[in-house]
Amino acid sequence: MQFLIMPTIKLTPEGKVITKDGKPSCTCCGTCLIEWDTSVYSGQLVGNPWVVSLGGSRIRVNIEDSENCGGVNADIQTAEATATVTVGAVDINLGFDFSGIAEEEATGFEVIQFYLNGVLVADATSPGTIGGDTCLMGPAVATYHVAPPYLLPALSVNTLLITFTTNDGLYHYGAYYEANLNCGEVSPP
Numbered sequence: 001m002q003f004l005i006m007p008t009i010k011l012t013p014e015g016k017v018i019t020k021d022g023k024p025s026c027t028c029c030g031t032c033l034i035e036w037d038t039s040v041y042s043g044q045l046v047g048n049p050w051v052v053s054l055g056g057s058r059i060r061v062n063i064e065d066s067e068n069c070g071g072v073n074a075d076i077q078t079a080e081a082t083a084t085v086t087v088g089a090v091d092i093n094l095g096f097d098f099s100g101i102a103e104e105e106a107t108g109f110e111v112i113q114f115y116l117n118g119v120l121v122a123d124a125t126s127p128g129t130i131g132g133d134t135c136l137m138g139p140a141v142a143t144y145h146v147a148p149p150y151l152l153p154a155l156s157v158n159t160l161l162i163t164f165t166t167n168d169g170l171y172h173y174g175a176y177y178e179a180n181l182n183c184g185e186v187s188p189p
Helices: none
Strands: 032-042 050-053 058-062 078-087 092-103 111-116 119-125 137-139 141-144 150-152 157-165 176-185
Touching (some): 032 050, 058 078, 058 157, 092 111, 092 141, 157 176
Antiparallel strands (some): 032 078, 050 058, 078 157, 092 137, 092 150, 111 119, 111 157
């Protein structure tokens, strides 16, 4: 069995990934390398909303509280994160799950989308089950368009693009989305 030799990933005492060439990265799969670019975002008042943890296998987008719900941000918040997944000498199955908390005021807000190699594999939006000018949050409504795991061939370079928008500047308090990646070698037939 061959393994692609990857650089060691170092973490801070809080478990945050120390960046390599300005990008958080991990070797969470053993035979693959995941490098994150979280530099694309706008509308946030306190900076980059992305948090990469667990050696790069978890990514979270934190939504700043809206002004009408006791926060200070009245902006539309948008963000993109791109993971470049470089696979070693063995095929892998990329596992993926995600969850989030979004507004109960209306559906179609706090929208997140996940694209693997240009194909929409999953998305989620706000539940919007209460309405009536509420700042209450609830579990986001997630949809898998392509069920995981995702086969990534040996020696391939793959892209996981995550896009996010609040679609407006209202009705978010403590909202976020979080995705977890894992992978395992595919056993030969």
